[in-house]
Amino acid sequence: MQLSSQSFDNRQPIPAEFAMGLAEGFAPNRNPQLAWDEVPGGTRSFALLCIDPDAPTVAETVGRSGMEIPVEQPRGDFVHWTMADIPADLREIAASSCCDGITARGKRNPPGPADSRQGLNDYTGWFAGDADMGGDYFGYDGPYPPFNDLRVHRYFFRLFALDVDRLELPQRFTAGDLLRAMQGHVLAEATFHGIYSLHADQVKA
Secondary structure (H helix, E strand, C coil): CEEECCCCCCCCECCHHHCCEECCEECCCECCCEEEECCCCCCCEEEEEEEEEEEECCHHHCCCCCCCECCCCCEEEEEEEEEEEEECCCCEECCCCCCECCCCCCCCCCCCCCCCEECECCHHHHCCCCCCCCCCCECCCCCCCCCCECCCEEEEEEEEEECCCCCCCCCCCCHHHHHHHHCCCEEEEEEEEEEECCCHHHHHC
């Protein structure tokens, strides 16, 4: 199975159009176009994840002027998109079809392919307790790495072909719930990734 995008090339910078953040504030926050082919026989649905594995793990260093987050700081995953039950006959998600702009406190019913379900992304936890932004963030919300991070962040789009029509998931599901529900049902996986940074030196480069 092959996954591609017309929005950016594999392993290349993600345009700000498809990010949530700019150095000076919010970005357009549109989902990128994705397309796939060479689907294995027996596929009955797809699932999709977008994960940044380069998120800093020391919260006190994030977004602090006069301090840079070193490349070698331990990193963790930050989930940007979780989708289940994508119809087996679908081969493309159009740009901006699932997210176009920022919804304060999160999108409750994000648009998407018919019969699909979208789970929570990790902005749910990041904005928790924020009076203006806190809420449940369902669907896609794009890159917004710290401006003071020396590491260029990678954003992996992972598409899974599954042998079931519908996964057993709670109504308010996470990427972890999705990964557990998929166990034993994955026929194939395709991965595609882009990079994004808001550090001044990286942006100039």
